[in-house]
Amino acid sequence: MTQKLSSKPPSHPLRQWLGHQILKAVGWRLEGDRPNARRYVLIAAPHSTNWDLFFMLALAWAAGIELSWMGKHTLFRGPLGFVSRKLGGVPIRRHKRENIVTQMVENFSQHPDLTLTIAPEGTRSYAAHWRSGFYQIALAAQVPIVMGYLDYSNRRGGFGPELVPTGTVEEDMQEIRNFYADKVACFPERIGEIRLKEEVYPA
Numbered sequence: 001m002t003q004k005l006s007s008k009p010p011s012h013p014l015r016q017w018l019g020h021q022i023l024k025a026v027g028w029r030l031e032g033d034r035p036n037a038r039r040y041v042l043i044a045a046p047h048s049t050n051w052d053l054f055f056m057l058a059l060a061w062a063a064g065i066e067l068s069w070m071g072k073h074t075l076f077r078g079p080l081g082f083v084s085r086k087l088g089g090v091p092i093r094r095h096k097r098e099n100i101v102t103q104m105v106e107n108f109s110q111h112p113d114l115t116l117t118i119a120p121e122g123t124r125s126y127a128a129h130w131r132s133g134f135y136q137i138a139l140a141a142q143v144p145i146v147m148g149y150l151d152y153s154n155r156r157g158g159f160g161p162e163l164v165p166t167g168t169v170e171e172d173m174q175e176i177r178n179f180y181a182d183k184v185a186c187f188p189e190r191i192g193e194i195r196l197k198e199e200v201y202p203a
Contacts, residue, residue, distance in 0.1 A: 015061045030157065035159050039111070039115070041134050042067070042116065042145075045121065046191050048191060115146075138165050147161060
């Protein structure tokens, strides 16, 4: 089901201004309302090129959103760690027994304004299905999923509805499929079906 939650304050005004200027310069436009949820998992899709990160960052800055992303814990040591955190990095410990879902749930419990950005395809090349990490994290952390998107056919992007995962995977994923049905990637031939592996090969 979708819902709206209490909003959080926007990011720095200078960064928001810069985001608008970047979009104007490249001929893109921001669509949709800024998400109201204070913390959420943000889908970044469709993903087929390194340019996706550039456009998603510009859209987020223009909307007043501070994005966070997952990175190996070694990126957060010394001066590089300071830069990584400033750019929204969240360290993950691959050598620990707890899995990434558990680590991200812990981060959500500690940070009330966390926007965790995940590209479910997990690659710029063709992927037969989406990885389910974004869904599992949102479900376990009890936070909504916000549908961020890029549409190269119309040079637009933005932030769609907030989906509160119910645990009924096929029904929730159908809402996501419906939303992304008309969003066109930079390289459409690299985009597979929007379906989780758990839907294709149920346990």
